[in-house]
Amino acid sequence: MDALSCELSWSCVGEVAYFQLFMNTIRYYPIAGLVFLLVWVWGKRRFIGARIQQKWPAADKIWHEVRWSFVTLLVFVVTAVSSITMGKLGWNQVYKDFSEFGLGYAGLSLLAITIWHETWFYWMHRLVHKKPLFKIVHLTHHRSTNPSPFAAYAFNAYEAILEAIYLPLFVFIVPMHPIVILTHVGYAMVMNIWWHSGYEVFPSGWTKGWLTKWINTSTHHNMHHSHFNGNFSLYFNFWDRVCSTNFPNYDEYFEAVVARRKEMSRANRQPLEVESESAA
Numbered sequence: 577m578d579a580l581s582c583e584l585s586w587s588c589v590g591e592v593a594y595f596q597l598f599m600n601t602i603r604y605y606p607i608a609g610l611v612f613l614l615v616w617v618w619g620k621r622r623f624i625g626a627r628i629q630q631k632w633p634a635a636d637k638i639w640h641e642v643r644w645s646f647v648t649l650l651v652f653v654v655t656a657v658s659s660i661t662m663g664k665l666g667w668n669q670v671y672k673d674f675s676e677f678g679l680g681y682a683g684l685s686l687l688a689i690t691i692w693h694e695t696w697f698y699w700m701h702r703l704v705h706k707k708p709l710f711k712i713v714h715l716t717h718h719r720s721t722n723p724s725p726f727a728a729y730a731f732n733a734y735e736a737i738l739e740a741i742y743l744p745l746f747v748f749i750v751p752m753h754p755i756v757i758l759t760h761v762g763y764a765m766v767m768n769i770w771w772h773s774g775y776e777v778f779p780s781g782w783t784k785g786w787l788t789k790w791i792n793t794s795t796h797h798n799m800h801h802s803h804f805n806g807n808f809s810l811y812f813n814f815w816d817r818v819c820s821t822n823f824p825n826y827d828e829y830f831e832a833v834v835a836r837r838k839e840m841s842r843a844n845r846q847p848l849e850v851e852s853e854s855a856a
């Protein structure tokens with residue numbers, strides 16, 4: 577955090593850039609890599625029932641995601657360094673001392689950035705699905721029709737800017753503490769990796785529960801990758817419901833994924849019976 581408090585100079589900007597590159601890279605690749613190793617490699621057979629799509633993507637598709645993720649990380653670093661530099665110039669509302677607005681405000685600002693991120697993402701996402709923007713901006717991300725955890729940041733530079741810019745825009749107007757910003761970008765990244773993991777862990781009935789139906793599932797975004805023009809939202813199933821852009825078969829598709837998971841875990845518990853039957 578020292579880099580964030582240095583006096584503005586070229587060497588200070590260099591320090592900030594180095595800190596951001598380091599932080600972004602060590603956050604993203606190890607976490608996405610760990611999820612990949614746990615469920616795509618070590619748990620490949622064990623967790624197969626929880627996979628949303630039963631087939632596996634080709635290795636070159638996964639390398640595509642890993643490579644483009646680095647482009648996104650570089651864009652995120654440039655955006656963060658620009659925003660931090662503006663903060664040092666007093667051009668945005670980032671504040672250093674929690675006591676300035678209190679802890680209650682810090683919590684509220686976290687909620688506000690989440691709602692703003694959801695809204696920005698949904699409308700930006702719908703826009704980049706229109707011609708000719710889809711090809712120019714969003715196609716790189718949609719090369720993954722069966723995404724791995726590394727698809728979370730697989731954007732070209734245009735889209736990476738659009739994915740990042742909501743945050744500097746927000747702090748132009750709304751005061752935020754750096755720790756709150758780091759918390760937000762931390763969970764935003766983890767959720768994103770989870771939605772691209774290719775696995776569903778939520779129980780049957782989730783998409784119809786009075787409260788849970790407002791919270792997106794991994795299946796929701798996986799369907800967006802396999803079916804394209806629907807299921808545009810991020811954390812919450814709010815805008816998709818308000819604008820009727822959920823795929824009409826989202827509920828049934830989700831239930832089918834969960835039913836297969838249950839069925840396969842039941843079958844996994846009785847391997848000997850099945851094996852002895854087929855041996856006979």
Ligand SMILES: [Zn+2]
Binds near residue numbers: 701705
């Ligand atoms: Zn899309």
Ligand SMILES: [Zn+2]
Binds near residue numbers: 728
């Ligand atoms: Zn995606």
